[in-house]
Amino acid sequence: MPYPWGFMSNETLGARVRFSPVILAGGSGTRFWPRSRRARAKQVLALQGERTMIQQTLERLQPVAEMSDVWVITNALLRDVIQAQLPEISVEKVLAEPCARNTAPACALAAFLLERTEPDTVLGVFPSDHVVANPARFAEVMQAAIKLAAAGENIVVLGVQPTRPETGYGYIEQGSMLAADEPIVAHRVKRFREKPDAHTAERFLAAGNFVWNGGIFVWSARTLANAVREHIPEMAGPLEAIAAAYGTSEFEAVFAKEYAECENISVDYAILERRSAKGEKRSNIFCLPADFGWNDLGSWSSLHEHLGQTPQDNVMDGETTGLFAIQSKGNYVYAPGKTVALLGVDGLVVVETPDALLITTSARSQDVSKLVRAIHESGREDLI
Amino acid sequence: MPYPWGFMSNETLGARVRFSPVILAGGSGTRFWPRSRRARAKQVLALQGERTMIQQTLERLQPVAEMSDVWVITNALLRDVIQAQLPEISVEKVLAEPCARNTAPACALAAFLLERTEPDTVLGVFPSDHVVANPARFAEVMQAAIKLAAAGENIVVLGVQPTRPETGYGYIEQGSMLAADEPIVAHRVKRFREKPDAHTAERFLAAGNFVWNGGIFVWSARTLANAVREHIPEMAGPLEAIAAAYGTSEFEAVFAKEYAECENISVDYAILERRSAKGEKRSNIFCLPADFGWNDLGSWSSLHEHLGQTPQDNVMDGETTGLFAIQSKGNYVYAPGKTVALLGVDGLVVVETPDALLITTSARSQDVSKLVRAIHESGREDLI
Numbered sequence: 001m002p003y004p005w006g007f008m009s010n011e012t013l014g015a016r017v018r019f020s021p022v023i024l025a026g027g028s029g030t031r032f033w034p035r036s037r038r039a040r041a042k043q044v045l046a047l048q049g050e051r052t053m054i055q056q057t058l059e060r061l062q063p064v065a066e067m068s069d070v071w072v073i074t075n076a077l078l079r080d081v082i083q084a085q086l087p088e089i090s091v092e093k094v095l096a097e098p099c100a101r102n103t104a105p106a107c108a109l110a111a112f113l114l115e116r117t118e119p120d121t122v123l124g125v126f127p128s129d130h131v132v133a134n135p136a137r138f139a140e141v142m143q144a145a146i147k148l149a150a151a152g153e154n155i156v157v158l159g160v161q162p163t164r165p166e167t168g169y170g171y172i173e174q175g176s177m178l179a180a181d182e183p184i185v186a187h188r189v190k191r192f193r194e195k196p197d198a199h200t201a202e203r204f205l206a207a208g209n210f211v212w213n214g215g216i217f218v219w220s221a222r223t224l225a226n227a228v229r230e231h232i233p234e235m236a237g238p239l240e241a242i243a244a245a246y247g248t249s250e251f252e253a254v255f256a257k258e259y260a261e262c263e264n265i266s267v268d269y270a271i272l273e274r275r276s277a278k279g280e281k282r283s284n285i286f287c288l289p290a291d292f293g294w295n296d297l298g299s300w301s302s303l304h305e306h307l308g309q310t311p312q313d314n315v316m317d318g319e320t321t322g323l324f325a326i327q328s329k330g331n332y333v334y335a336p337g338k339t340v341a342l343l344g345v346d347g348l349v350v351v352e353t354p355d356a357l358l359i360t361t362s363a364r365s366q367d368v369s370k371l372v373r374a375i376h377e378s379g380r381e382d383l384i
Numbered sequence: 385m386p387y388p389w390g391f392m393s394n395e396t397l398g399a400r401v402r403f404s405p406v407i408l409a410g411g412s413g414t415r416f417w418p419r420s421r422r423a424r425a426k427q428v429l430a431l432q433g434e435r436t437m438i439q440q441t442l443e444r445l446q447p448v449a450e451m452s453d454v455w456v457i458t459n460a461l462l463r464d465v466i467q468a469q470l471p472e473i474s475v476e477k478v479l480a481e482p483c484a485r486n487t488a489p490a491c492a493l494a495a496f497l498l499e500r501t502e503p504d505t506v507l508g509v510f511p512s513d514h515v516v517a518n519p520a521r522f523a524e525v526m527q528a529a530i531k532l533a534a535a536g537e538n539i540v541v542l543g544v545q546p547t548r549p550e551t552g553y554g555y556i557e558q559g560s561m562l563a564a565d566e567p568i569v570a571h572r573v574k575r576f577r578e579k580p581d582a583h584t585a586e587r588f589l590a591a592g593n594f595v596w597n598g599g600i601f602v603w604s605a606r607t608l609a610n611a612v613r614e615h616i617p618e619m620a621g622p623l624e625a626i627a628a629a630y631g632t633s634e635f636e637a638v639f640a641k642e643y644a645e646c647e648n649i650s651v652d653y654a655i656l657e658r659r660s661a662k663g664e665k666r667s668n669i670f671c672l673p674a675d676f677g678w679n680d681l682g683s684w685s686s687l688h689e690h691l692g693q694t695p696q697d698n699v700m701d702g703e704t705t706g707l708f709a710i711q712s713k714g715n716y717v718y719a720p721g722k723t724v725a726l727l728g729v730d731g732l733v734v735v736e737t738p739d740a741l742l743i744t745t746s747a748r749s750q751d752v753s754k755l756v757r758a759i760h761e762s763g764r765e766d767l768i
Contacts, residue, residue: 343742343755359715
């Protein structure tokens with residue numbers, strides 16, 4: 001099957017398509033507690049490297065987008081720090097959601113905003129808290145995704161080759177392959193699958209045609225706006241009202257009132273799953289490989305894996321002043337300004353901030369959000 | 385067998401005996417690293433309660449001694465902090481060893497100092513870093529020990545009823561019991577036994593007549609001085625010279641020169657073992673029960689046990705601001721000013737200071753000195 005842009009050459013297309021990245025940065029980031037807090041979520045932390053996650057997100061978009069075309073959707077607690085970290089982005093393109101409503105309203109709002117003036121603009125949705133080891137490959141894949149999305153009513157998603165039967169991610173079931181002679185192999189999407197149980201995840205892995213949903217979606221503003229009208233029609237009215245008020249003195253008030261009306265639902269559930277139910281051919285959803293060293297750094301242990309050469313390595317983070325380890329391996333310790341001494345301990349995660357000390361294990365670090373919930377329920381909002 | 389003071393009544397004896405405690409406070413205290421450092425050894429830390437170990441040591445001697453009769457033998461690094469912590473002790477009775485020489489020279493020096501003016505003074509040697517849960521009972525036992533030591537050439541040691549086959553302590557093999565109608569049951573000492581291997585420790589425990597050497601020794605100045613002349617004669621000359629210079633302008637210089645000549649050896653090895661080799665009857669060493677809740681707090685895990693109600697308890701030390709624990713038990717955490725969050729961890733020891741973070745387990749915490757050695761060998765003297 002040929003690529004759906006048919007006769008268009010890359011160059012022609014490249015010159016014609018306007019691409020507008022929408023960076024989603026409203027996450028509350030409890031998984032990296034105690035470093036991450038409500039007002040200092042994961043995306044504004046430099047968990048890996050010197051620049052923050054959102055700064056790195058923007059940086060790798062530079063080869064494929066004009067900075068003046070980038071939107072950021074965040075929340076009121078994070079807006080200031082994000083504006084400070086991303087001075088390239090114009091202030092009016094950093095929107096703070098008046099309330100948390102998951103990804104569907106955020107993506108849809110961007111579509112309605114752009115549809116008013118430039119419905120052909122291709123819009124890419126990007127999480128702000130993932131890492132990419134190979135930014136050059138990222139740019140290549142994005143260019144292909146943009147072309148594919150620009151060629152009609154296509155929706156492009158990015159799939160990560162799974163390396164383990166992970167139950168924490170959604171999966172994409174891939175169908176038939178597109179033109180194998182293209183530099184980037186695309187598949188039609190058969191179905192989106194929610195986070196599976198362990199048994200199902202094993203089955204997905206064995207089947208071979210399942211990939212992790214990388215959380216990156218590309219489509220034209222018109223395609224997305226129409227998909228909203230079709231699959232979540234009750235959301236269209238409020239979002240059109242917000243888009244109409246954008247740039248006026250009414251905007252904040254309209255945004256606050258109408259956004260609250262929107263359903264709290266992810267774009268995966270609200271649009272992609274419903275669309276994929278139409279069948280592989282009619283849904284026109286395509287999956288490109290996120291083969292650029294994608295990592296969502298979902299927990300302290302995944303950061304540990306990302307930073308260590310091997311799982312046996314002790315990783316000292318936060319500019320520790322030294323490490324002494326005796327019969328200890330596979331530990332992750334964040335202890336800025338301290339010398340760390342390990343004696344007979346394996347697989348621990350220890351994270352220290354000025355007001356808190358977390359001690360857990362690699363295996364349990366994905367449950368840190370449970371701790372955060374317990375802290376919240378105890379009324380210790382100073383720690384949240 | 386009657387008590388060896390024969391016809392003397394307690395009251396008569398109590399009125400006549402002068403008692404001079406000698407607090408040994410020269411230990412380097414590596415086992416409580418990173419809280420303990422060379423210049424902030426265990427004995428000057430408040431590991432348990434609000435007062436430091438050495439302050440508590442002095443406090444429990446108050447019922448049995450005049451404060452003006454107390455001596456402290458420490459080192460140059462600790463002298464200032466000890467003088468500040470013990471303002472009751474006159475400055476000239478806080479001696480700083482010019483070099484570390486273990487307990488034999490320190491005890492012997494005290495004996496020679498006192499022998500010059502008051503050879504009948506009973507001298508008690510006390511570690512400065514142990515805890516005593518029942519100070520009233522401690523005072524009772526000490527009164528009996530003082531009487532026993534005052535009645536001739538007797539040496540009195542204190543034995544702790546063992547609760548486990550500990551290989552980290554010396555043992556005392558007890559012989560025949562003295563007058564069972566006395567309020568405090570004393571035994572003649574058969575032999576001193578060095579720290580045993582695990583198998584031997586099991587045997588000692590099973591035998592029933594072995595107790596741990598509690599490190600407290602009581603004897604008259606004359607008895608100890610004569611024991612030095614008999615068992616470590618080469619040490620007598622230097623120490624007599626130091627004693628003779630005490631109170632003169634030559635003291636510091638003589639102390640530095642002569643003390644360095646003394647053998648680096650413990651009083652247990654140098655005197656008590658050798659004396660006990662003379663046989664139970666001729667050695668005149670008596671053991672009284674240290675049944676006053678003795679604990680030497682030998683490691684972080686023993687402090688944990690001491691502070692916790694049960695071994696399953698999580699003990700938060702250092703005025704933490706809160707604890708959140710999920711599926712975690714038996715952890716000891718010292719994290720001043722922080723809230724501690726535990727998730728799925730058991731039996732850990734975590735100790736934080738402004739410059740260092742120790743992470744180990746209860747089981748391994750007695751090996752903290754190995755870490756300290758590694759740190760020393762790496763040249764990081766700032767952490768020692």
